[in-house]
Amino acid sequence: MIALVHQLRLEADGVVSVRLTDPDGGPLPPWRPGAHVGIELPTGLIRQYSLCGSPKDLGGYRIAVLRERRSRGGSEYVHSFLRPGQKLRIGQPRNNFPLVDADRHLFIAGGIGITPILPMINQLGRRPWRLAYCGRTSGSLAFQDELSVHNGHSELFTDGNRLSLKKLLAEPRTDTAVYACGPESLLAGVEDAMRDWPTEALHVERFAARPKPARPNHEFEVVCARSDRTLTVPADRTVLEVLQDNGIPVEGACREGICGTCQVRVLGGRPDHRDDILSEAEQQAGDRMFPCVSRCAGPRLTLDV
Template identity: 45%
Template sequence: MSALAAPLEVQVTGMRLEADGVMSLEMQAVDRAPLPEWRPGAHIDLLLPSGLVRQYSLCSDPRDRQRLRIAVLLEANGRGGSREVHGSLRVGQKLMIRGPRNAFPMQAGQRYLFVAGGIGITPVLAMAQEAQRAGAEWHLLYGGRSRKSMAFIDELLALGGERVSVLPTDEVGLLDLEDIAARATSGVHTYSCGPSALLDALTERFAVAGLAEQLHLERFAPAAPTPSATEAGEQPLRVILARSGKEVEVPNGCTIMAALRAAGHEVASSCEQGVCGMCETRVLDGVPEHRDMLLSENERARGNVMMLCVSRALTPTLTLDL
């Protein structure tokens, strides 16, 4: 299981309105020491003054160890984090962050297709920059409601020119799934981040085409549980902790993480929605029932790791490496 990393104190050194409702934050270490290394696809936990913790993808240059940049979409009906960023944070303010961590790693390759929807451009921007530096073949399809709502358009066009297709819905309609499938031939790594409807449609299309293993997704929110997941969650569960030999009962309607904490066991976590990967834990025995948004189908089939914050089990007991 991942250890809970110590927070790092940073200072907000820049804020910029990148598009309608999208604010970028540039941060540096308070003592101006080099920041932790990271690779495209990584994110940080932003520990807001109110106590809220939110995850944001990094969209700066990984080679720049002095600055980190994130971009935050103002969500009026969200859980409050984006409203605090837009309404309360100021240049010069000090904050705590954790990470970076990477649950959306970019694999080495020579051919890439990037598909971004709205604020999903944030992790994809760093990936496109990496592909360009590596001399790889790449193309980006970038959709959004309108040009004025789409962040980093000028930066992307300066980077890739003809490699970047800016496709606002009010001009050209929704992203063309047939075109995406046609581009995503064998040997092309496809990376996508954006609304759940887009990611669900891509998942279905790639599965039908037999290209599921070439599709890499990052979600900002968990998908709705399937009926089988709901049924599995109604079954009581006993968790065996291999290192201590202790056992914890997980009742109906309770997550494994919550049950472990109630029994006095510390569990590292952040998003608690199956999105960030901090609570990934090795499974030594039993069959997990995965509800996270991170593991690939092959990783799920192996059944040797799970996310404790959302997943349950298909067997009456699970033995964990805890």
């Protein structure tokens, strides 16, 4: 789908928001809080951005992009070259971070990690929720004006007033869904502080792949049930590469196990999950996998492709 860059706005130090519309003025596909879209930049790079406007406004999508200091080009392009009037190819909204029903919600956002959380708190409105929003300085925290509407629900933390995750998450609760998005150091701290909580309480969205130790790979077979073909995945290739090389239609974008574009259903065999999307319980279920990074724990996998 093609989208028009309608407007760019500086939202905080190093954060710019972009409003994308349909070039013919029509409605864009619907989405729910937590969703993101893949955006193909004119340089050919595809990057994912959480939708941070209102799901009721299908006249446009709002995304907000942080300028990454160690950019491979995506955020750098948005900040330095993207201008109103440009057209971009974007994907359908995809949601790996849906808002679940709970008596109470606790949101923990680090910097640009506020983007998927903003539509969630707007949807919850007056229901019981709290937001701990952290950044180095107050000037780096985007959308403070929009958050101030929800008086008393949010607290801002900066280097001069640091958030204590141990204190915030000291008491495990069965009535609270915790949503966290932000840099790896924050997410690792949340996971650590919630070791005694029910596992299903925590919902995390990662914007970058978690650093992982290298694991040995072995060769295995993939049975493509719908295409009626059996392919061999060598130790040095990914399942996605082998599927695509053999004309099996599976899309890929990040190729790092963080965006969800390549998801396939598993019909047989035990996947060796290496993504940063599925929770432990979802990995145990073993009914879907991300073939850009995940492999097979045994000799054969059967996929619905």
